[in-house]
Amino acid sequence: MLTAASAALVLALATHGQTNAASINAGNHATSATQPFQVQVISQFDTPWALAFLPDGRLLVTEKPGSIYLVTQSGQKQKIGNVPRVAASGQNGLLDIAPAPDFARSSLVYFSYVEPDTGGSRLVLARARLALSSGSANLDDLRVIWRQTPGGGGGQPGGIIAFDPKGDTLFLSVGDRMQPATAQDEKQARGKVLRLNLDGSTPQDNPNAAKGGIDGQTWTTGHRNPYGLAFAPDGKLWLHEMGPKGGDELNLIEKTKNYGWPLVSNGDEYSGAPIPRHSTRPEFAAPLLYWNPVIAPAGLVFYKGAMFPQWNGSALIGGLRVQSLVRVSFDSQGQPDEADRWNLKARIRDVAVAPDGAVWLIEDNNPGKLIRLTPRQ
Template sequence: MKLKTLCLSCVAALALSAAATTASAHDAPADDAGAAKANPFTATEVARFNEPWAMTFLPNGRLLVTEKRGVLKVLTIGGSAQTITGVPAVAYGGQGGFGDVILHPQFATNSLIYISYAERGTTSGTAGATVARAKLNLTSSGGSLSNLQVLWRQPKLSGSNHYGHRLAFGPDHKLWITSSERQKFDPAQDLNSPLGKVIRLNDDGSVPTDNPFYNRGGVAATVWSYGHRNLLGIAFDAQNKLWIHEMGPKGGDELNLIERGSNYGWPLVSQGDHYDGTPIPRHNTRPDLNAPEAWWNPVIAPAGFVIYSGTRFPNWAGSGLIGGLASQALVRVKFNGNTAAEAERYPMGKRIREVEQGPNGDVWLLEDGTNARLLRLTPL
């Protein structure tokens, strides 16, 4: 159990000013006092997309990109983006729509991809996150999805925010899903609800018998950790440790080392407060709950996350790279064993939705919103 927390806004202030945000949202752009410091890379525009959310590279170097309205595109670097048909209907609106896309660990032989999206319920105004897998059939003009199979669903609830649904395959070849709490608060503490949880499944959607609450059955059997808010970044480091960042309320964005069966405290504790100003007890008041390794106050509004393993940026080796929405920045986090702290912040002038490492070690960013740029970062 972790007891120590690190205030990243204090650490970052020694090097450069943290981005200031409004009290009400992760949607407000921040002033960037670090803009005078030159970024150690060149950012080159490669393509543009309409409300992109996620991307992943194929073994042949092409790039899959999801767009929130329910479009999957494949981009040949140096060429045009083409549409993949067969994407299921999505519940678009608010934070809902088409979400993540990742490859099966044996994609080269089975052509399976995994996607997440907000799915409409039968009751008007309800939706829930859904995860499915399908076979990707590429052609010279784009391609299609076939044999789509839904593996996991959130319950259908009112509201259009806090779906989460970031995906990753771990070194154990298990499927990891972030399931946010849909702004419903208390279900994050209920093991019989999938909201506010990190979910762990086999690649076919069945439940691993070594999950911490497997013997309880039902939803609890799928849970790896709980007490989370809005989880929008997931990555494994070189030591196979799982790190996840999540948006806080009014302040208190978190970076957490995920431990088996652990409770991360939401909504009982937080490093931020409710948007109406109502205080929330801090993590240090509940040492029985798992505290973040690092947090941001003011917020950065984290989105997208990769732990860099390439050689193109030697100074970034082993670092976490986080996209900042409100902070309009690429945020680099340095790890030291089981601790973490912000090392640098690179102003980008736009909200950054997604971060990915390219096949040769370049870093790729997707801006947020309409007419958003896909940027390739190369070292100076």
């Protein structure tokens, strides 16, 4: 339930022509006292960044310094060879990983990373065939299918991969690389969500495909630091991104929309300088849910499974700052609201759902835990 203050905020946004937004602040949602799950630590890694399940139930886990592991659900780890060199510092390094929609046939995996570049670094999207034989695991036929051009910039790379429900195209989140103005530059691959064919080319039905280049690949713009991108069961695409000092966002992603960064935000500059709110610029798409103070969201998955049927359709989000797992539910109109926040005393970097419905998490730390959540007995 929203507090009276939050309800007033929603009304104020609506009167400015904005999409209604629920605001989560310290008074709205206390940490859920009773955890409906038991926590099992399965293994540990060096600063793990992403995890993804293969059809047979094994996991792929990336480490930010530059390693990928094939992991069984009992915790046995096998390091995968032929991983390219990455530029690992700060927020940059080896990032997301996702099996292709047809992995059972093709054995292809897609992964993102920040590579060294003259004078800096750049975000890269690559794909390769996961070759398993005689106890070895390697990335074969590796191909870079997209490369951020020009390179340079700081952290906030984004790099989250989401395949459309039909498996025909993919979406890639690209952060502003700590160069805020570039999020509004249509010629810069920063602060954008891109839509690509599975080979990295531009889909001809993209809104601006005829323009080519970054214009042709861009689906939405005006994003800051997007570390969560996933399709809901109804086929809608959702993205969360970290705000500056306040204003973490959960956005419904709709083609051609501009989400406003850095011209508007529900947070302020780290210096304390104010940033105009979404309510002042109705031409920009406003978040449907935002957090003050921040949770530092990382990882996003929509739950579907038998172990926690009460969560079906909910979004599960890792919280770095709040060291929690956050569950977001949706009402009959599709409006999101925070339903639960479970304090795990760990910076949760990514969330995934196993074929059996268990929820798996990784901790942003070194060593960082691989955790399995199952219903409390």
